[in-house]
Structures are given as structure tokens and as C-alpha cells.
Amino acid sequence: MAVFHFALTELPPEAESLRAEVRDFLATELAGRTAVRRARSWGGWDPEFSRRVGARGWIGMTWPKRYGGHERSFLERYVVLEEMLAAGAPVGAHWVADRQSGPLLLRFGTEAQRERFVPAIARGELAFAIGMSEPDSGSDLASIRTRAVRTDGGYVVNGTKVWTSNAHRAQYAIALFRTAVVPDKKHEGLTQFLVDLKSPGITIRPIINLAGSHDFNEVVFQEAFVPEDMRVGAEGDGWKQVTTELAFERSGPERYLSSMALLLELIREQQRRPTERGAALVGRLVAHMTTLRQMSLSVAGMLQAGENPNLEAALVKDVGTVFEQEIPEAVHALLDLEPTIDTGDMLAQTLGYLVQRTPSFSLRGGTREVLRGIIARGLGLR
Amino acid sequence: MSPPAGEPRALLGDTVGRLFTGLVTKEAIEAAEKGAWPDALWQALEEGGLTLPLVPEAQGGAGGTWLDAHVIVRAAGRHAAPVPLAETIVASWLLAGAGLEVPLGPLTMAPVRREDRLRLRRDGGAWRLDGVAARVPWGTRAAHVVAVAEADGRPMVAVVAAGAAAATPDRNLALEPRDTLAWQGAAVRAAAPLAAPGGLGADAVMLHGALVRSAQMAGALESLLRQSVGYATERRQFGRPIGNFQAIQHALAVLAGHAAAAGIAAERAFAAAEGGDCAFEVAAAKIRAGEAAGACASIAHQTHGAIGFTYEHALHFSTRRLWSWRAEFGSESAWALALGRHVTARGADALWADLTAR
Numbered sequence: 028m029a030v031f032h033f034a035l036t037e038l039p040p041e042a043e044s045l046r047a048e049v050r051d052f053l054a055t056e057l058a059g060r061t062a063v064r065r066a067r068s069w070g071g072w073d074p075e076f077s078r079r080v081g082a083r084g085w086i087g088m089t090w091p092k093r094y095g096g097h098e099r100s101f102l103e104r105y106v107v108l109e110e111m112l113a114a115g116a117p118v119g120a121h122w123v124a125d126r127q128s129g130p131l132l133l134r135f136g137t138e139a140q141r142e143r144f145v146p147a148i149a150r151g152e153l154a155f156a157i158g159m160s161e162p163d164s165g166s167d168l169a170s171i172r173t174r175a176v177r178t179d180g181g182y183v184v185n186g187t188k189v190w191t192s193n194a195h196r197a198q199y200a201i202a203l204f205r206t207a208v209v210p211d212k213k214h215e216g217l218t219q220f221l222v223d224l225k226s227p228g229i230t231i232r233p234i235i236n237l238a239g240s241h242d243f244n245e246v247v248f249q250e251a252f253v254p255e256d257m258r259v260g261a262e263g264d265g266w267k268q269v270t271t272e273l274a275f276e277r278s279g280p281e282r283y284l285s286s287m288a289l290l291l292e293l294i295r296e297q298q299r300r301p302t303e304r305g306a307a308l309v310g311r312l313v314a315h316m317t318t319l320r321q322m323s324l325s326v327a328g329m330l331q332a333g334e335n336p337n338l339e340a341a342l343v344k345d346v347g348t349v350f351e352q353e354i355p356e357a358v359h360a361l362l363d364l365e366p367t368i369d370t371g372d373m374l375a376q377t378l379g380y381l382v383q384r385t386p387s388f389s390l391r392g393g394t395r396e397v398l399r400g401i402i403a404r405g406l407g408l409r
Numbered sequence: 410m411s412p413p414a415g416e417p418r419a420l421l422g423d424t425v426g427r428l429f430t431g432l433v434t435k436e437a438i439e440a441a442e443k444g445a446w447p448d449a450l451w452q453a454l455e456e457g458g459l460t461l462p463l464v465p466e467a468q469g470g471a472g473g474t475w476l477d478a479h480v481i482v483r484a485a486g487r488h489a490a491p492v493p494l495a496e497t498i499v500a501s502w503l504l505a506g507a508g509l510e511v512p513l514g515p516l517t518m519a520p521v522r523r524e525d526r527l528r529l530r531r532d533g534g535a536w537r538l539d540g541v542a543a544r545v546p547w548g549t550r551a552a553h554v555v556a557v558a559e560a561d562g563r564p565m566v567a568v569v570a571a572g573a574a575a576a577t578p579d580r581n582l583a584l585e586p587r588d589t590l591a592w593q594g595a596a597v598r599a600a601a602p603l604a605a606p607g608g609l610g611a612d613a614v615m616l617h618g619a620l621v622r623s624a625q626m627a628g629a630l631e632s633l634l635r636q637s638v639g640y641a642t643e644r645r646q647f648g649r650p651i652g653n654f655q656a657i658q659h660a661l662a663v664l665a666g667h668a669a670a671a672g673i674a675a676e677r678a679f680a681a682a683e684g685g686d687c688a689f690e691v692a693a694a695k696i697r698a699g700e701a702a703g704a705c706a707s708i709a710h711q712t713h714g715a716i717g718f719t720y721e722h723a724l725h726f727s728t729r730r731l732w733s734w735r736a737e738f739g740s741e742s743a744w745a746l747a748l749g750r751h752v753t754a755r756g757a758d759a760l761w762a763d764l765t766a767r
Contacts, residue, residue, distance in 0.1 A: 031665055031668075031669045032669075032672075033669055033672065033673040035676055035677060035680055046765065109765070113761045114761075287761075290760075291757040291760065292757070294753055294756070294760060295757045297749070297753040298753055298756060298757065301750075301753060303746060305749070306745075306746050306750045306753055307742055307745040307746045307749050308745070308749065309745075309748075309749035309752050309753060310692065310696065310744065310745035310746060310747065310748030310749030310750070310751075311696055311700075311741070311745040311748075311749070313693070313748060313749070313752050313760070313764075314674075314692065314693040314694075314696035314697050314744075314748060315670075315696075315697065316764065317674075317689075317690075317693050317764050317767070318670050318674040318677075318697045319670070320764060320765075321673045321674070321677050322670060322673055325673065339669075342662075342665065342666055342669060345662065345663075345666055346666040346667075346669075349666075396655075396659070398662075399658065399659040399662035399663070400658065400659075400662075402662035402665055402666070403652075403658035403659065403661060403662050405665075406634075406638050406658075406661060406662070407642065408638065408641060408652040408653075408657070408658045408661065409653075409658065
């Protein structure tokens with residue numbers, strides 16, 4: 028049986044000098060931004076901000092220079108990501124493309140696709156959505172039914188994707204479609220495509236979340252045409268590619284910092300009105316946070332060493348989302364405070380915002396149950 | 410003595426693991442619980458140079474680092490080794506740091522509770538020790554006690570022979586000795602001002618005691634994971650191994666997460682101890698490992714069912730230690746309060762910069 032090992036990872040000096048640059052940049056960019064806005068984290072959408080981040084060379088950091096990347100280390104990239112998240116920067120317009128669409132195209136895309144899309148992603152100009160889930164396919168992703176059928180010069184697509192975050196404001200999606208039905212082998216016959224979300228035959232309908240916000244969508248394909256040259260990888264390779272993509276998704280530090288803004292407000296409250304219980308809670312949460320940071324950093328170290336930390340990333344995400352979800356609950360348990368939407372003090376508003384977002388933390392990008400299944404497989408139980 | 414210093418750490422881990430696997434058997438732990446001293450184990454540890462990893466070679470030690478010590482202490486926790494190895498490692502480090510001679514044989518340290526205070530006073534050319542220290546680990550088993558005591562308001566480290574104290578034996582849940590030692594003008598073998606890298610304070614014993622307990626717990630948690638996964642794979646119910654059930658799989662995934670978190674928190678604290686200033690990391694490690702201890706003991710026992718609740722089964726050697734170790738040298742709540750006050754005093758705006766600077 029494998030016991031997961033997370034090796035201590037030290038950041039190199041160049042990563043620490045980069046950290047100072049990022050901090051200076053964010054101090055200016057985010058001056059005066061309230062805690063409740065910072066709490067939006069990578070849900071914050073600001074294309075202008077993303078372009079400025081791209082101009083600084085902080086998108087596509089590890090990618091080859093010939094595709095607009097910067098050939099820096101995974102550890103340098105890690106520092107930029109954690110600084111952005113800890114500060115609550117509105118990184119949503121480049122987050123998905125930087126984290127998974129760009130790496131996916133570099134790995135499985137054609138030369139023409141890489142040249143066309145990757146430099147624009149690195150400039151922070153091109154936002155991507157992810158077309159995976161369907162109305163009848165959530166955690167059981169391989170059961171998707173949206174069909175892409177060959178036609179002259181490409182494919183005709185029919186079907187529906189759901190929970191597609193940012194489909195209403197991203198230019199492209201990378202979507203998983205079924206190109207063949209192989210009886211009893213649902214993981215076969217799947218293929219990934221680049222989809223121009225403005226093309227005819229695609230209808231994007233908002234799905235309003237429980238907090239009344241419009242982040243995700245239903246994307247309906249009715250006889251939508253996708254050109255041949257927008258297929259990513261070979262027909263039938265979709266499952267292998269999509270699991271690689273999900274591993275990119277899980278390996279970052281965004282899986283434990285979602286409630287950072289509330290932790291900071293809790294500390295401010297302790298500074299104003301210290302209590303013993305409050306101090307103990309702060310200490311406990313900080314102990315968890317610093318430990319999760321070491322685990323997350325260790326995953327970045329494994330990536331830098333060319334290892335495949337899929338299992339470790341799933342484990343950090345599972346432990347991290349438990350922590351993110353626990354913070355609003357713990358703050359509620361500590362204080363006699365009603366959460367608010369847009370009145371009250373910043374602590375009450377940030378609590379109100381995050382309490383309503385916590386359910387999504389252990390759903391997005393693979394549910395807790397899926398992650399624990401992956402971990403159990405790593406333990407040899409499946 | 411074959412010093413582990415300079416040996417690659419993985420090799421040290423293998424050496425220690427083999428030694429414990431051979432000598433820390435179920436029978437050996439049971440015998441220790443009945444009061445027997447595992448002399449062969451202790452001799453093997455001393456001969457292997459594993460009891461004094463932090464003592465310079467010139468002073469008879471292995472001249473290693475805190476990360477070497479981590480490998481040894483974590484393995485001791487993993488195997489539930491019934492000897493004061495962690496205590497000897499810290500106590501000998503305190504002595505060596507103060508420039509005092511390190512005696513052979515098992516050592517312990519005192520006081521181990523924040524409220525206990527010891528005092529040194531001059532008596533001609535010698536020193537004498539006064540005070541009471543409760544729940545001293547292996548207090549009646551160690552050959553010498555290394556005491557941190559005050560002399561004229563200054564923290565000193567002193568070494569006293571076993572037998573210099575009036576002892577009231579007690580034990581923890583794992584039946585490890587936790588004795589009350591009372592000294593009244595006891596003869597001190599040697600004493601010197603507490604001095605070590607980073608400028609140790611009077612809390613040096615508490616701090617480094619919590620440090621080693623966090624690694625022992627991390628080791629015991631690995632053992633819980635290994636035992637639980639092994640049992641879930643072998644034990645069949647309803648016609649299949651219970652590890653096939655999703656309920657068991659997910660519980661063990663949670664156990665794995667706690668074990669991994671406790672492990673890196675502990676190792677990080679040992680790395681910080683190498684630099685001297687480790688209070689933040691030790692607090693985090695003791696809190697994280699202590700919290701994992703309760704959660705994981707619960708999952709491991711639930712997975713094992715009734716057999717794990719028997720004395721016959723070995724699971725309790727780990728779980729009883731975890732239930733005691735998490736409360737020794739400061740519980741999670743005590744450390745959380747201290748850490749929380751520190752963080753609050755620094756202020757919200759310093760938190761992230763502080764976290765990333767460490």
C-alpha cells in the first residue's frame with residue numbers, strides 16, 4: 028500500500044523575488060477592494076485585469092516561449108497563483124485557460140491550434156469555458172451523450188452541456204463530445220473539441236445559482252457545426268485527455284484559499300474584540316492553512332520534478348475543500364452575528380457571501396465523492 | 410557507534426525501520442506495558458547511534474540534523490517503540506547545546522507542563538534543584554533527567570541522576586510512565602545557562618516536546634492507515650472485502666488526508682527547528698497532528714470493528730498512544746490559543762506575508 032508522501036519543497040530565490048513583484052502589482056491593482064469582493068476569488072471576472080496580468084508575463088508562465096509562454100518554473104507559477112488567490116484578485120477571465128485549456132492544447136493540440144490560441148491565452152485575451160457535464164452526466168462523466176457526427180469538413184453537434192461556468196463571457200470552450208457509441212465501453216468514442224461559443228446553433232442560457240448570481244450556464248447545441256481543425260487530439264482519445272485535464276485542474280492552490288477573505292476578517296474582529304475562543308479558532312485555522320500550503324507547494328514541487336502528482340493533488344483538494352467549507356461554519360459558531368448580503372459590516376457580508384458559496388467548493392472540478400474514490404484507488408482499495 | 414550523519418536520510422529511514430521491525434514486536438510492547446524495560450531495543454538504538462542524533466560527534470553523538478532526528482522519531486511513533494527515544498533526543502540536544510556532557514542511557518526532560526516551575530540554587534561550588542514536575546515521561550525509567558530550571562531569573566539546563574527525586578509513578582493511556590518527580594535540594598550533576606541556536610527560552614522543553622510528539626503522532630497515523638487498509642483488504646463480509654464498500658473507501662481516504670497533513674506539518678516543524686525559530690511551525694504541527702489523531706483513531710477503529718477494540722489486536726498500541734500524545738506538551742487547544750494570539754497580535758494584514766516568509 029502506498030502512503031502518500033508529500034516532500035517538503037523550498038521555493039528558489041527567483042520565486043521569492045517574483046513574489047515581491049506580484050505583491051507590488053496587486054497592491055496597486057486591488058487598492059481599496061473590499062473583503063467581500065476579494066472573496067469572489069477566481070469567480071471574479073475582469074478581462075482588463077487579465078490582460079494586465081498577461082502583460083506582466085504571469086499567464087502561461089511554464090509554456091514554451093514560441094507559443095507566447097515564459098519558460099519559467101512550476102514553482103514560480105505557483106507563487107504567482109498563490110499571491111493572486113490570497114489577495115482575492117479577479118483572475119476568472121484567464122484562470123481556466125491558464126490552468127487547463129492552454130496546457131491541454133500544448134499537449135494534445137495541433138501545431139495550428141497551438142499557434143492560434145496559446146499566445147492569445149498567454150496575453151490574457153482569450154477566455155475559455157469547460158464543456159464536460161451534461162444534464163444526465165455529472166460525476167459519471169463518461170456517460171455523456173452530446174453527439175458530434177462527421178460531416179463535410181467537420182462535425183455536426185447536438186446535445187446539451189450544463190454548469191458551464193463563464194460560457195456567456197468566454198470566447199471558446201473545450202468540450203467533450205461523443206463521436207462514436209461503443210456498446211458497453213462508455214469511455215471509448217469520446218473526443219474533445221475547441222468550440223467557438225459565438226457560432227450558430229449554440230444557445231447559451233443562464234443558470235442562476237442559489238445566491239442569485241449568474242456564473243454558470245446551460246449550453247445547447249442544435250446542429251452546431253464544428254470544423255475538423257477544431258478537434259483536439261484523435262477521435263476516441265477524449266477520455267485520456269480529459270482525465271489529464273482534470274489533473275491540471277486539481278493541482279493548484281485554489282483548493283484551500285477560497286475562504287481566505289473571511290479568515291482575515293475574523294482576525295480583524297479579534298484585533299477589535301479579542302476573545303479566548305476566537306484566538307483559539309484563529310490559531311487552529313492558521314495551523315490548517317499553513318499545512319495545506321505546504322501540501323500544495325509539495326504538489327508544485329512534484330510537477331517541477333516531472334512527476335505525476337495526480338493522487339496527491341486529489342488528496343490536497345479533498346483536504347483543502349473541507350477546510351474552505353469549515354471556515355464560514357466555524358465563524359458562525361464563534362460569533363453572534365447575522366450574515367448579510369450588502370449591509371452590515373465587512374465580516375457579516377463576507378460571511379454571508381461565503382456561506383452561500385461553500386456548497387460549490389466540494390462540487391466543482393470533481394465532487395468530494397469522486398476525489399475520495401481516486402484516493403481510495405491510490406490506497407489499493409479499488 | 411556508527412553515526413547516521415552524512416548518511417542519506419532514506420538510508421537512515423531504512424536502518425531505523427529494520428531495527429524497529431525486528432525488535433518492537435507485539436510481545437515486546439506488551440511486556441513493556443507490564444513494566445519490563447526493553448533493554449535489547451535500547452542497546453540496539455544506542456549502538457546504532459540513534460539516540461543522540463543531535464549531539465556533535467566530538468561529544469559522542471551522531472552530529473546530525475533535526476531532519477535526521479525527524480526520521481528516527483517518526484519511525485519510533487510508527488512502531489510504537491516503548492522507549493524514551495524522543496525524550497532522549499531532545500534532552501541530549503539541550504545538554505549538548507549548553508556545553509554539558511551527555512551521559513549514556515535513556516534520558517528524559519522536565520518540566521513538561523506550563524504550570525510547573527523548577528529552580529536552581531547555588532550551594533558552594535555546586536547547584537541544587539528544587540521543585541515538582543508532574544507527568545514526566547519515563548521519569549522513573551530514565552537514567553538522568555534534564556531539567557530546565559531558573560537561577561536568578563535566568564533559564565538554566567541541569568542534569569540530575571535518577572533517584573535524586575522523590576517519585577510518584579503514574580502512566581499515560583498507553584501505559585508509558587508519566588511520573589511526578591519532586592526535588593528538594595537535589596544534587597545536580599552539572600548545570601549551565603540554556604543556550605542554543607535561536608536563543609532558547611524557558612519554554613524549550615515544552616516547544617521541543619511538542620515537536621517530537623507531532624512526529625510521533627505522524628508516524629502512528631501512518632501505522633493506522635497501513636493497518637486499516639490492510640484489514641479492509643483482508644476482512645470479507647457480504648461476500649467481498651469490506652474495502653470494496655464505498656463507505657469504507659471514503660473513510661480511509663479521509664484518514665489518508667489527515668495522515669498526510671500531519672506528516673508534512675511535523676516534518677516542516679523539524680526543518681524549522683534546524684534554523685532555531687520554530688514556535689510557529691511547532692504550534693501548527695501539534696495542532697494539526699493532534700486533530701488528526703482523534704479523527705483517525707475513530708476511523709481506524711470503525712474500520713476494524715469489534716476485533717480492533719480487543720487487547721489481543723495490535724491497533725490499540727497506536728490509538729492509545731495517539732489519545733495521550735495529543736494531550737502531552739500542550740493540547741491542540743492550548744497551542745491554538747497561543748498561535749491565535751500571536752497571529753492576532755501580528756494583525757490580519759501580516760498573516761499572508763508571515764505564512765509565506767516561513
